[in-house]
Amino acid sequence: MVACNTREPIRLGFIGGLSGRVADLGIGGRDGALLAVELRNTSGGVDGRLLELIAEDDQQDPDIARQAVSRLIDNKVTAIIGPMTSAMAVATVPLANTAQLLMLSPTVTTTDLAGMDDYFLRVINSTTNYASKSANYHFAEQGSRRITVTYDLRNQAYTESWLNDYRKEFEAAGGALVAVVPFSSSDDSNFSALAQRLLQSRPDGVLILANSVDTAMLAQQVRKRDAVVHINACEWSATERLIELGGKAVEGIVIAQFIDRESQQASYMAFKKAYLARFKREPGFAGLLAFDATNVVLDGLAAQTSGQTLKQAILARREFAGAQSRISFDAYGDSVRATYLATVRHGAFVRLQ
Incomplete structure (x- = not known):
């Protein structure tokens, strides 16, 4: 379609982890963005110009991510969809700011980037929302008073932000974090020893x-040692791969969610049907949020007036319709949207709240 149009296409960039042991997040995001571009092209693109998506793999490495963003800047993309993790966002947002290039993330939640007048926007809440909601549920509904925590240092901008927000809420309610154990994700991670440390204080x-x-593998080791302790996790781990790898060990896990997989909303069902037809797998939260983020960019481009930047066009409008819930931007490009808690029941995510 691009070749049939005499006007130069509008180029959009995408950056996420597309290779390695946890590429499910990046691949889901890329495909959600691609679906949004393809659907918009079938209706004529934006202002008669078709769209082209240029995807880059950040390999979850800050140096590689910076190189990838530099290539997208050199390719004169109109905006970048991504990154998909907070660590990569912290590494690359300064480049986007210098280039005055809009970067709109589907899934970055770190509070390190909140409340800043920069070129970074996101279509979800910060970690404060998910961590606080989780802490209140663990204390009030599970009856937990003593919690042990482990967090991945390779996405420290996210995990420490989440941990700090969780600690504040859980301790204010009367609970205690009796052990906090960092680890660095790798193929050589010793989850057996990590599980032993987490259970040592009988939380x-x-x-x-x-x-x-990592959540699936660690949950298996925890369940080998303790059949009844509550296992809880964060929204980063809530992809379909968690259930695929975790099996029975992740049954009953309570997990923060960006997505209500049981939604029967017409716009979500239409998106899900299109995604399944195109990619032959469930979109999960990565596919949904990247689809939403890309559509925000495309709607912003369609609304942009002469002399107005894309960032200004998006923030002037403020409200956008997502496939499942509305997206509301504040003056800094931080968003508010519906959030959920879920559990795994009979091999599927089931909404709790």
Whole structure:
């Protein structure tokens, strides 16, 4: 379609982790962005110009991520969808700011980037919302008073932000974090030893702040040693791969969510049907949020007036319709949208709140 149009296409960039052991997040995000571009192209693009998506793999490495963003800047993209993790956002936002290039993330939640008048926007809440909601549920509904926590240092901007917000809320309610154990995600991570440390103080619950693969593997080791302790996790790990790898060990896990997989909302069902038809797998939260983020950019481009930057166009409008819930930006480009808690029941995510 791009070749049939005589006008130069509008180029959008995407950056996320597309390779390695936890590429499910980045691939889901890329495909959600691609679907949004393809659907918009079928209706004529934006202002008669078709769209092209240029995807870059940050490999979850700050130096590689900076190189990828530099290439997208050199390719004169109109905006960047991504990154998909907070650590990569902290590494690359300064480049976007220098280039005055809009960067709109589907999934970055760190509070380190909140409340800043910069070129970074996001379509979800900061960690404060998810961590606080989780802490209140663990204390009031599970009855947990003593929690042990482990968090991944390779996405420290996210996990420490989440941990700090959680600690504040849980301790204010009367609970205690009796052990906090950092680790660095790798193929050589010793989850057996980590589980042993987390259970040593006989806590009511274990909180895992990690990706889907590490959460699944650690949950298996925890369950080998303790059949009843509560296992809780963060929204970063809530991809379909968690259930695929974790099996029975992740049954009953309580997890923060960006997505209500049980939603029957017409716009969500239409998106899900289109995603399944195009990619032959569930979109999960990564696909949904990247689809939403890309559509915000496309709607902003369509509304942009002469002399107005894309950032100004988006923030002037403020409200956008997501596939599942509305997206509301504040003056700094931080968002508010519906959030959920879920559990895994019979091999599927089931909404709790």
